[in-house]
Amino acid sequence: MRVFTNYQKFLKEIEEVKKLDKKPSLLLHCCCAPCSCYPLLLLKDYFNISIYYNNSNIYPLSEYNLRYDTLKTYVNNLNKKEKIDIKLIKKDYENEKFNRLLGKRKDDKEGSVRCFMCYALRYKDLVDYASKNHYDYVCSVMTISRQKNEKMINKILEGYVSKKNDLKYLYSNFKKDGGLEKAQKIIKEEKMYSQNYCGCMFSMREAK
Numbered sequence: 001m002r003v004f005t006n007y008q009k010f011l012k013e014i015e016e017v018k019k020l021d022k023k024p025s026l027l028l029h030c031c032c033a034p035c036s037c038y039p040l041l042l043l044k045d046y047f048n049i050s051i052y053y054n055n056s057n058i059y060p061l062s063e064y065n066l067r068y069d070t071l072k073t074y075v076n077n078l079n080k081k082e083k084i085d086i087k088l089i090k091k092d093y094e095n096e097k098f099n100r101l102l103g104k105r106k107d108d109k110e111g112s113v114r115c116f117m118c119y120a121l122r123y124k125d126l127v128d129y130a131s132k133n134h135y136d137y138v139c140s141v142m143t144i145s146r147q148k149n150e151k152m153i154n155k156i157l158e159g160y161v162s163k164k165n166d167l168k169y170l171y172s173n174f175k176k177d178g179g180l181e182k183a184q185k186i187i188k189e190e191k192m193y194s195q196n197y198c199g200c201m202f203s204m205r206e207a208k
């Protein structure tokens with residue numbers, strides 16, 4: 001039996017979406033503007049996008065707000081330029097909850113178990129929100145990051161989506177088709193703020 005990669009599954013799903021009479025709705029998890037700029041450009045032609053910013057892993061609060069504001073500026077400009085209406089949903093900051101959980105694996109290197117716990121906490125909330133609010137699709141931009149485990153992201157998210165009858169999962173690997181290089185070009189052109197650590201207090205210490 002042929003096994004499809006996550007990128008091939010993505011392409012296949014886009015072909016299905018193109019056949020529809022109207023764009024389906026997509027709740028897109030975005031962690032920051034640098035990771036989101038290229039996926040948003042790619043997806044805007046196929047979906048009515050709402051961005052879900054639920055990244056209470058980010059420490060401290062000022063950094064949480066700075067990343068959100070950078071994303072908001074990018075999205076507002078894109079909406080104006082493309083005459084589209086990407087919406088932004090910002091969740092309350094609940095960093096203590098993340099610190100309690102991730103602190104159990106504080107000495108892990110980035111990309112290991114601590115990160116899988118971090119993805120899971122954010123993605124469960126994302127999928128519950130999408131299901132409750134009747135979105136058609138769910139996806140996360142985080143598969144673009146070099147430091148993130150694309151296979152685990154897809155596996156965890158797909159696992160939550162499979163428990164909901166009314167929701168579809170959009171597999172992704174935004175690194176493909178030169179995604180990283182395209183994102184770097186946008187970041188440079190837009191003079192976009194780009195952080196030097198992943199987000200949690202443990203990754204901040206690791207980066208110093």
Ligand code: SF4
Nearest residue numbers: 115118198199200203
């Ligand atoms: S390094 Fe990033 S993904 Fe990993 S636990 Fe910290 S914030 Fe989450």
